[in-house]
Amino acid sequence: MNAVIPRPAARATPDSTPALTVAGPWRVRADDQRLTEVADTVHALLEPHLGARLLPGDTPAAHASEILLLLDGTSVPPARTAGTDPAGGAEPADEAYALTVHAQGITCRARTPQGAFRAATTAAQLIATAPDGGTIEAQEVTDAPRYAWRGLLIDPARCFLAPAEVRRIIDLAALYKLNVLHLHLTDNEGWRLELPSLPALTRGQTDADGKRLFYTADEYRDLQSYAARRHITLMPEIDLPGHCAALRAALPDLPPAPAPESARGFPFVPPLDLTDPATHAAVSAVLADVCALTDGPFVHIGGDEAVGITDACFDAGVRELRALARKSGKRPVSWQEASRAGTGPEDLAQFWVDVPMMDLPGTPEELADRPDLLAAGMTMEFASALTSFFAPSDHDVERILAGGGRLLLSPQSHLYLDRRYSAEVTPPHRARDAERLGFPTYRPRSVRHTASWDPASHGIPDDRIAGVEATVFGETLTGLDDLTTLLLPRLGSVAEAAWSGRAAEWEEYRRRLSRHAGLWRERGLAYFDAQDVPWE
Template structure:
């Protein structure tokens, strides 16, 4: 029973066959799960899985179960998938697919005469956390729409339920805003890109860019919803904004910088060009977010709030006048003034603001949720103060960081985070464990930034197999990190590598990168020593 993530309870006693007469009896609310089974499992097995009763698969909602919980019972007569909601039924279907074997993850049957069997099994399962996410940074390197849809399938296969799309940054604006067409006409394209870390002397001289139209976003959101995944958009402000300023120079601090000369940034790092604290900027981003809210039904909207240098505000008479007019203590509170404005604006429209843990500086907006990325400290402080938290500490679950030491890793960035390291990640730190504040930890998220992951192959390599380990840490009821069954997880991964291979994932093998996965000569940014836990 090499299931990933590991279920809470499972027992197995034998096997039964499936055949052309196996039917799907979809009770009310489970029709989408039935369609998913036909288009994925049906395609891989060649079984028609036609609607009908008897000798088949029963899909049903059982209100006695928690919303995402499920119970999968396979006996000699029936495959019964019950969930506390359609989402629970869908997670049961994902487990059923794993039980069929790796070939069930292909898009067509390998042999028309294959006899398909499943174990006689009882699986009772439920997720530990409500927020089980992956951030994809499509701003630094654009991922075309089909790649995003593919990653939604990969998230679903691992019972992850949040895709955080980092849509805007200094290096590109990736979402169509009809009211402001220059955001994509200008802001979605850069003339060239730094190859490797920003200290590298190498450049990719090809122009780079792309963006999602409104209809692309609608398709992504609908595709995600069918897989019970919430897509959380991120529109970064007040830092990480040079692409927007390049498109509309009036957004920048024009009293201290020649904003009209700025272009979309072609290198990496923390950019000094930040938004001006003006009514014009507030109105502009309210209009942007109005279109964003119309496209994304997510209750959460991420506004960034991180890595905002204050130098331009310190030098800007307009920014200093705003500080004085608002009675603020300084530039840190000016950043908080930005965040509080959009917290109120989103709350008035029934949405919740999420921001990186820098939004704690200068005072936390009343309804804000914190993405704790600089370690655990920001999340601990926010939870203790009664704010919800998503744990995504850089030292633990930044998947752009290198997977091993030594020269073989492609463009080595950051700390060494092995598969075992990620498997031992614990979203609730000891300071919160057993306290009422622990309830404010909504879950956790693995973040994959794309400065040096410019292709689907590179994204796959950085994400997998570590995303499988992360999925288990946020779904399964695991013991303390030091007590986890790493040997057992490694054994289960043997089967899971075959699933990833069937899905076409260019994962990192246990023995190290394959020859085509290496990037010799492209400078990274390795950090020596173990990551600090903060």
């Protein structure tokens, strides 16, 4: 069985061709020096799975099976990718490939190094998910992605990850053919990037043991280089004008933004007022430094949940944040709420919410039927306030489309992976984790629920979809194991929808997914053994 995730677009099994034995030694070889870095990176990705069986690339062919990388368009399908290239190209990169499994190894063909790397991750999955001491069926695979942007957001602002831990997430993303790592670097809870012009932002950012809780400029550059070698673009997020308590703690003299009457009684940290000269100077310095440190073309400016700011001040702030990013040569990305400050063809907005997606109770009876909300302290007064606050989100998508912008799909209903696992799929020994991990006001869901998501379900024209991005915010996390427990097994179906452009067929998909537990164990990654998957 081919257990590859995302599922390749086409696969054929030639008659009478011998299978490939997995147990013997392996090497990774490039026949073109333009693929040398790809071969080295694939070798590193395979080390947790092959160990001492992974030999240097110059090992004689007679002594090892091999993954052979070729820049050769033979049998490679046409690129069929739509959306926005996260690396900044005018057109999406050509990631199409062809792969052949034969008795001597696996041959990967592509027209570009990106395509060769995606083929090699398919080969790595075939090896890692094969039965112990087993074989891989002879096969011909052709494949290409549907969406150019296939991303994952992680949240070191709330749950800091050391650089080595971020690299492990980058490797995981690469194995599932994701190509963007979105770092939510700032929020009320912390500021996680050292900036040369404002060292106060990271002063005191340490834990109880004195361990540093931010990335130095050099560490940030190194993470970008590490990701780039895996054909992943790193995108930083500086979340403004709301979510700014950490910035306010470092720069306490900045005045609050003017607040509307409706904000009274609603808890919030006063957003920033970019019409104030001192605030404008500080934010200008922040974005200039972030843009200068960032290799990729995109910087995320936030724009979400700016509770306690007037419409006029929010409008002015978002417009200025966009202008500052563009002045520094970057293309701004924002959450969908920024559309209320206008949207143009160059704008990329991340769609995450509408009122139905909030799944809030409308009556006391509905609240009484939601023990998860009651346990989190939800009241009808607060539910009504949330419904009112998020009501404008119901029209954000039409604003973005009307203005000519593109949408990055991250619907909270399915792609927010900081969601609890439901009781019916929780094995008894994981009950505590199921109760502890995940945002408490989101309805707990099964693995199948996430896998049911279809990019077409929102009715957004395909040519206006920039891509797909899953998110894992860190309010309930304590470290890497918690993060991967929420990610795995749900990340696979998001990667499949982003690559193929459609929802997985559940019964077939869950059989493939069941083989990936061994891959995660070999990589030392914690996962949730949900009961709606027949784990092997």
